[in-house]
Amino acid sequence: MSVVTTAPSACELPGVLDAMAGNDASLIIFRRNGARAVEVTHARCRAEAGALAAALRARGCGPGAVVAIHGATGYEWVLADLACVLAGALSVALYPSAPVPRVVATAVESGCRTVFTDNRDAVEAFRAAGLDVIFLGSPPHGIESVDELVEQADAKERTAPAPARTGPFTVVSTSGTLSEPKLFTVAAAPLLYTMDRFAEIYGFGRGDRLLLYLPLSHLPQRMMLYWGLRAGLDFVLSDPAHMAADSATLQPTLHVTVPRVLEHVRWRVATNTRGENVPRAAAYRAVFGDAIRAIFVGSAPTDPALMAELIEADLPVFEVYGTTELGMIGLNRPDARRPGTVGKPIPWGEVRLDEETREVLVRTPTPFLHGRLTAGGIEEKVWDPERFEPTADVGEIDADGFLRVLGRLRDFTVLPSGEKVFVAPIETALAVATGAGLCQLTTLPEGKLGALLFFEPGGVPGSRDLEAAVQGVNRSLHPWERVRAYAVIDRLPTVEEGCLTETTKPRRHVIDEVHGSKADWQPLKAVPS
Secondary structure: OOOOOOOOOEOOHHHHHHHHOOOOOOEEEEEOOOOOEEEEEHHHHHHHHHHHHHHHHHOOOOOOOEEEEEOOOOHHHHHHHHHHHHHOOEEEEEOOOOOHHHHHHHHHHOOOOEEEEOOHHHHHHHHHOOOEEEEOOOOOOOOOEHHHHHHHOOHHHHHOOOOOOEOOOEEEEOOOOOOOOOEEEEOOHHHHHHHHHHHHHHOOOOOOEEEEOOOOOOHHHHHHHHHHHHHOOEEEEOOOOOHHHHHHHHOOOEEEEOHHHHHHHHHHHHHHHOOOOOOHHHHHHHHHOOOOOEEEEOOOOOOHHHHHHHHHOOOOEEEEEEEOOOEEEEEOEOOEOOOOOOOEEOOOOEEEEOOOOOEEEEEOOOOOEEEEEEOOEEEEOOOOOOOOEEEEEEEEEOOOOOEEEEEEOOOEEEOOOOOEEEHHHHHHHHHHHHOOOEEEEEEOOOOOEEEEEEOOOOOOOOHHHHHHHHHHHHOOOOHHHOEEEEEEEOOOOOOOOOOEOOOOOEOHHHHHHHOHHHOOOEEOOOOOO
16 A cells, blocks of 8 residues: 555546536435335436535535444435535545444544434433434534535525546455454545446446335445436335335335345245245235336345245346456346356456466456555555456356355464365355354354354244254265264344454454354264265
8 A cells, every 4th residue: 555646537526526516317216204205306416416516615524524424224224425526625434333432433444523323322422422423313412514514505605516526536445354344545436437338238327216225335236326316217215124115115226235134035935925825926926016027136245045946936036246446347237148157347447367266357447446545644555457456256157258256365264283174155055954143153162063053032942843854965065174063043143242244254263252152052962975
C-alpha cells in the first residue's frame, strides 16, 4: 500500500444525481412505518437529498468530512447516502445488525463527526462517543430527524447543483469471516462499469424494477442502486419480513439475495405445500412475483440442489461470485448456467488457479478496493493491471470453463496426525444429508473431527435418522475425514451473537467459541473402511 500523489479521477456520481432532477417517471417505492407503500419520483428524491446535503454542510460536514450511516434499508438511508455525495462528504456504511459497541467503534475509527441511525438504543452510545446524531425515521426526544432537516431547507438548497468531486465516495468493510473486519474506501467508477456489463449480459435497464431488502450497507446493493438511479430503474425498498408481500404486490423484475434467504424460502415453500396440491413452481413464483426476470444470488456458496430446484421451477436465478475487495469474478449467465458453480469468469477479466494450492486468482480492471482509511487519511491502493490477485478462495474449473468455489483457503483443518482435511465439501455433504441449515466441522479435544449441526427451530430430525444420515456421509469419506461426534443446535447462528458476518457468512472462530465449546456431543461408532 502506498500513498498516491497523482491526481485522482473524477467521480461520476454528482452527474448521476443531477440527472435525477429531470426524471419524474422513475419511482422509489417504500413503506413508511409499516403502512401502505409510498411512491417518490427520482426528481423528488434528488431535491430532498439536496435539502439534506445543505443541512450536512451547515453542521460542518462538507468536502473531506466523514459521515456514518447506520440503519435498515429505507428511503431515509438512501437520502442520507445521496446527501453525503452532494455535500462532498465520505460516507461510512455501518451494518444495522452489528452490535452497537462495534458500530460506534467503527464510526470513531473512521473519523466520523456525524452519524445517521434508526436505532434508538444506539443514539446515546453515539453521542457519548462525541458524535452528532441525525435520526432515520421518527426520532427520540431532542434528536433531529432526516424529515425535519429536509423540511427546513429552501428551494434553492434543494436544487443546488452537485459539486464536482474526485476519488472515493464511501467506506465499507471486509467481510470479517476470518478475522475482524477492515475498512477500505470505494470509488464509483468500477461499480458503474460492472453494472454496465451486467445490463448487457442480463438485458435489463430503464423500465425494470429492482427489489432491495438486504442492508444498503452491503456494497453490491448500493452498486445496483447508483447504477439504477443513472439508468432510470424503479426501486422497491423492502425488508426480509415484507419481501414476499412486496414481490407479490409491487412485481419487481430484478431481485438480489443471499443463499441463506433462498434456503429459508425453500424451507417455507416445503412447509406450506406439505400435504397440499400446490406445485412447487407456483409456490416459488408466489414468493418472487410473476414479473421476475433475474434473481442474483451471491456472498456465499449456494446449495447446488437448491439451485437445481429453483431452475426446475423456471426461476431466472443466477449465482454470481466476487469479493468485497476485487469485485466480480464469476457469473452464471442466461446462456451459461450450471448449478454447483459460480459460472464462468467475467468477460472483462481473467481467472486461473494457483498450480499448487488451487487458489482462485483473478486479473481484473475493476477491483472495488480503492484504498485504506487510516488515521492519516486515505492510502490509495496501486493495482498492477497485469497481476493475478489472490482471492483466498479454493476452486476448480471444469472442462466447460465453469468455476466452482470449494471453500476458503483457510478451510483446512490440520489434525494432530499432521493430515490436512478440506472441511467445506464435508460440511456441505453433512448439511444436505441431515437437512441442517448450517454445518461446521471443528476439532474435538481428542483430535478428531466433530460436526456442529444447526437447524431451523422445530426442524431437528429424530436422533436415529440424524445418526444414520451422518454415518452415511462418513462411509463416503477417507477415515481421517470422518466425523466422530455430532452436536445439534436447534436454531441457526446469528449476527447478534457474532457468529455470522453482517452479510450472513459464518465466522468459524466465533462459532467454535460460542457453540463448539458448550456443545452436547453425541459420539459415533467407527464405520468400516
